[in-house]
Every structure is written in C-alpha cells, then in structure tokens.
Amino acid sequence: MFAKWIKRLSPQHKKREKELAQASRRVAFSIKRYKDTSKEIQEEIANNGFAPFLIYDRGVKHGGH
Numbered sequence: 001m002f003a004k005w006i007k008r009l010s011p012q013h014k015k016r017e018k019e020l021a022q023a024s025r026r027v028a029f030s031i032k033r034y035k036d037t038s039k040e041i042q043e044e045i046a047n048n049g050f051a052p053f054l055i056y057d058r059g060v061k062h063g064g065h
Contacts, residue, residue, distance in 0.1 A: 045051045
C-alpha cells in the first residue's frame with residue numbers, strides 16, 4: 001500500500017520539480033535582462049552628459065513635518 005502511494009506521488013513530484021526549475025530559469029532570465037537594461041540606461045545617461053541634471057527621489061521621509 002505504501003509503495004502504491006509513493007508511485008502515485010512520484011510523477012506529481014517530478015512535475016513540480018520541473019515547474020520549479022522552469023520558474024527559476026524565467027526569474028534568472030528576467031533579472032539578467034533587468035541588469036543589462038539598467039547598464040544600458042546608465043551608459044546612455046553618462047554618454048549624453050545630462051546625469052548632473054537628474055533628480056533622484058530617495059523616498060519620502062515621514063515624521064514630524
């Protein structure tokens with residue numbers, strides 16, 4: 001009985017492992033694309049010479065103001 005249960009779960013486990021591996025590859029690919037695009041944007045900003053005129057928003061500080 002225990003062997004039948006293991007045999008039944010094995011294909012499901014393999015399917016889940018395959019899905020997880022595919023998702024991991026998609027995430028890794030997305031991160032690489034983001035990094036590459038970010039580098040391209042930074043290079044373009046540096047090449048155009050307008051970086052000193054950019055304003056970077058570091059977030060709103062909440063407090064007593």
